[in-house]
Amino acid sequence: MKYSRILFAVLALLAGRFCSAQQKHLLTTDKLKNYVNYFNSIDTETVKNYIPNDRAVEFLSANVPLFECPDSAIEKIYYYRWWTFRKHLKQTPDGFIFTEFIIPENWAGIYNSLSDALGHHVYEGRWLHNKKYISDYINFWLFIDPKTPKPHLHNFSSWIDDAVYSFYLINLDKPFIERAIPALNNDYHQWETEKQLPNKMFWQFDVRDAMEESISGSRKDKNIRPTINSYMYGNANALAKMAGFTGNDSLKIKYQQKAAELKQLVEQNLWDDKDKFFKAYEVKTNMLCESREELGFIPWYFNLPDDNAKYTAQWDQLTDTNGFNAPWGITTAERRAPTFRTHGTGHGCEWDGAIWPFATTQTLKGLSNLLTNYKNQNNMSAKVFYNEFHKYAMSHIKRSVPYLGEYQDEKTGFWLKGDNPRSSYYNHSGFCDLVISDLVGLKPRADNMLDINPIIPQGQWKWFCLDNVLYHGHLIAILWDKDGTKYHKGAGFSIYSDNKVIYHGNALKRVTVPLKSS
DSSP: OHHHHHHHHHHHHHHTTTSOTTOOOSSOSHHHHHHHHHHHHTOOOOOOOSSOGGGHHHHHHHHSOEEEOSOHHHHHHHHHHHHHHHHTEEEETTEEEEOSSSSOOTTSOGGGOOOTTHHHHHHHHTTSSOTHHHHHHHHIIIIIGGGSSSOOGGGSOOOHHHHHHHHHHHHOOHHHHHHHHHHHHHHHHHHHHHHBOTTSOBEEOGGGGTOOSOSSOOSSSOEEOHHHHHHHHHHHHHHHHHHHHTTOHHHHHHHHHHHHHHHHHHHHHSEETTTTEEOOEETTTTEEOSSOBGGGGGGGGGTOSOSOHHHHGGGHHHHOTTTTEETTEEOSBOTTOTTTTTSSTTSSOOOSSSBOHHHHHHHHHHHHHHHHHOSOOTTOOHHHHHHHHHHHHHTOEETTEEOOOSOBOTTTOOBTTTTOGGGTTOOSSOSHHIIIIIISOEEOOSSSEEEEOOOOOTTTOSEEEEEEEEETTEEEEEEEESSSTTTSSOSEEEEEETTEEEEEESSOOOEEEEOOOO
């Protein structure tokens, strides 16, 4: 314990290497402390990992961006999700990792590791000031897990290459990427060996997509799913970009070609023109799945579909109450489906309609990409995104207190694992990254430009502030104060880098400005 506390102190010091002792913030840590003290007070803490509750304030104050807004649900759950996330930080002889289940599971790898949500873990954890936690975690999957008697990385589909690149976009650690690329290249080839069909598309069992008991899925049939094909497209794109800035032109061209080929194949083979939706291709029936599933939104997580109104029309199903719009969130299958909520009942996992935060995270990121990167947006808007994200925040509740579990009834919000301890603090989705990178809109880039594109409806909030964001070695703060009476820094939209205003304007809108040197 003494060693652990000394190491924690050293890591906290390293995390603050960009911050002087006199660093000023627009926000204090008072709200963080109040929220964490409340979360601690309602917690039994049956499991303690690297950062126990009594050190949560210290750890989070040193590591996470500060945030406040008028939406009390979003603000509270922002801090709740950071509080639950650090519960899963585990120190091992092979470095730090993040777990998925808070209690040991017999199908997990060493140290209770599981790979199905590692993309979510990296996207979420990339905003921690101390990058060692995520860099260790990535290194574990690339260099430690393959040497274990039973490697677990390929037990589930993943977008690990894309996540690694997303981590780079926060810290620009080129040497880390140079070390990772050979392993990532080998890993991609291994997926091709294991799961690629002669037609160049990838197959997967629904259980290995972490989506078992789905309408289109099977634990035995090699179905061609939008999940793994989108992931591999995202991975190929990321590998091409990483190869490019590390000077490996042949590898860059190789993965650009793979990405282009997969994009074309997904659009040609998984798009149902009749139902206007991307679907899984069922090998047994030699047809696309009869029903729409939420996994059809995943291609937009990686900006895969063409900017074409034909494809964008799919998003109308998100707000249709016969589609995916339910009182408690986004369903994993369309509600009009004849077999809605029939496959998974009683089997332990229900991806045939029940609400899963894992999938909600993917869909919201896909919608954010649509609103940010596409001209054809059909009926989608910042209001749609905000409403769905607010609903997502509100769903984090059980017996009137904050809670994060596995999956929920779409009408009642009941957590379908009940009081099963494995479901508590279930680290299988994202939330804080969606606040930072999508709602507030800090869009990570590889250049020296700071790109802020809030997805907040006009008139929705009179004020908000995101502060203490460590990005490209600078401390960033983003502030909106419509009339100047909340923060007394002037009316309008302001962006700070290392305590200096680098942008100020009257409107809450997309802003791209050069990062200033401190």
